[in-house]
Amino acid sequence: MHVPDGFIDAPVSVAAGAVAVVGVAVSLRGARRELDDRTAPLAGLTAAFVFAAQMLNFPVAAGTSGHLLGGALAAILAGPYTAVLCMAVVLGLQALLFADGGLSALGVNITIMGLVTVAVGYGVFRLLLRVLPAARPAVTGAAFAAALASVPASAAAFTLIYALGGTTEVPLGSVAAAMIGVHVLIGVGEALITSLTVSSVLAVRPDLVYGARGLIKRPELRTRTVSGSGGAAGEPSGAGA
Amino acid sequence: MGAGHAHRLYLPGRSPVHRLPPQCKLVAVLVFVLAVVATPRERIWAFAAYALLLAAVAAVARVPYRLVLRRTAIELPFVAFALLMPFVATGERVHWLGLSLSEAGLWGAWNILAKGTLGVVASILLAATTEPRLLLLGVERLRMPALIVQIAAFMLRYADVVAEEMRRMRIARASRGFEARDLRDARVLARSLGALFLRSYERGERVHLAMVSRGYEGRMPVLRDVGATAAHWTAAAALPAAALIAAVAWSVS
Structure with missing residues (x-):
């Protein structure tokens, strides 16, 4: 859900814009640490991936379908700072080119769908990894919890902004209950897709899962002599790709 | 990246609006939208x-x-939300056709519909008259950090490539008889997504190497400059200025 123009009043929109600018500025410095001079192409391609992944609809229940927000997924795979940049760029281009989300609400959208999902998602992920064993199922489980927490957190942040600058008097309790309730459901879908995606990347290129670097070693290419045949099967086959 | 560089959102043309430098149009749209959002909703x-x-x-x-009308469909989810407002909002109720509606809710719905639609139409006109590439040049001209602009440029350049890659995976799944029915099928979709991430990221690594081998040092060369003169700025200011005059005129009368 991209917030359009007129949903949040002008002063709060501008304030959220300031929050977004600070968040993106901090991430610009952080991303250089994560990716050095490879930042532009890698973050750009990750942003293109998030953009494409948001187009992937998955059925939720009874004919309704949801799509990925992608904040937690991008943070776990590419690192939190890069993820904020990716989300900000995706949201910015969606507003500029597709009129998806208002230009005046861009700060609100970046704050709730970029900063909050990444911060909560990545925070939960790293906290859980600290107590869980370093194994693939644990990383997958942590990714599940991270994505599950990130979506209602984003909804809660929206409710907070709405309480500050909403343009219609709606009982806040019911807004909060409806928003967070619906988004817990959406969060389950997000968590399922996120954790399975992280798990499948872990299986092939664990070095590319930023949030779990060094935890899981890349599977080695092993060679073994098969008894009886000897010779050819035991040839060293190089260090792998 | 063979054919179709012109984006499908962009409508090629030679009108005065098309020819304005992108940074002028960006500022004009932004000020216009802010003016719309700041206008009290009672000033119909x-x-x-x-x-x-x-x-x-x-x-x-x-x-x-x-074309503009067709593209406004993007705001449909919020139209649904706006239509709910009169039923859930608090305050005085008005009765109409046997329905009990909240007056504040009706104003709220009007507020969202009017401002949201104006914002969407302004963005659609901007995208229809400005090539995405030029739009990014305009953003850069407005002092956006170069790194953000580069990331956006890469995303724009490769979004179609990545989306096509995803489409091919979908065709591959469909040709093997897969159809997403419920949440249990998420496992298959997520595998594809994992593969898509790997392909995107590895493409990024290859692109980076290709750039380094061509002398990339963190800055992109400027191929086309889009300077704006005072006349351009004045022309672009027409839209927000007229909007401000309209807003003030109705507050005085």
Whole structure:
């Protein structure tokens, strides 16, 4: 859900814009640490991936379908700072080119769908990894919890902004209950897709899962002599790709 | 990246609106949208004036109204939300056709519909009259950090490539008899997504190596400069200025 123009009043929109600018500025410095001079192409391609992944609809229940927000997924795979940049760029281009989300609400959208999902998602992920064993199922489980927490957190942040600058008097309790309730459901879908995606990347290129670097070693290419045949099967086959 | 560099959102043309430097158009749209959002919702005539202004811009730019209308479908989810407002909002109720509606809710719905639609139409006109590439140049001209602009440029350049890659995976799944029915099928979709991430990221690594081998040092060379003169700025200021005049005129009267 991209917030359009007129949903949040002008002063709060501008304030959220300031929050977004600070968040993106901090991430610009952080991303250089994560990716050095490879930042532009890698973050750009990750942003293109998030953009494409948001187009992937998955059925939720009874004919309704949801799509990925992608904040937690991008943070776990590419690192939190890069993820904020990716989300900000995706949201910015969606507003500029597709009129998806208002230009005046861009700060609100970046704050709730970029900063909050990444911060909560990545925070939960790293906290859980600290107590869980370093194994693939644990990383997958942590990714599940991270994505599950990130979506209602984003909804809660929206409710907070709405309480500050909403343009219609709606009982806040019911807004909060409806928003967070619906988004817990959406969060389950997000968590399922996120954790399975992280798990499948872990299986092939664990070095590319930023949030779990060094935890899981890349599977080695092993060679073994098969008894009886000897010779050819035991040839060293190089260090792998 | 063979054919089709012109984006499908962009409507090629040579109108004065098309020819304005992108940074001028960006600032004009941003100020216009902020003015719309800041206008009190009770000033219904001011919103009519805003709509007329946008219609005039569309006419000058020769953007067909039908095309604009079709693209406003993007805001449908929020139209649904707005229509709910009169039922859930608090405050005094009015009765109409046997329905009990909240007056504040009706104003709220009007507020979202009017401002949201004006914002969407302004963005659609901007995208229809400005090539995405130029839009990014304009953003860079407005002092956006170069790294953000580069990331956006890469995303723009490769979004179609990645989306096509995803489409091929979908065809591959479908040709093997897969159809997503419920949440249990998420496992298959997520595998594809994992593969898509790997392909995107590895493509990024290859692109980086290709760039380094061509002398990339963190900055992109400027191929085309889009300077703006005072005349350009004045022309672009017409839209927000007229909007401000409209807003003030109705507050005085």
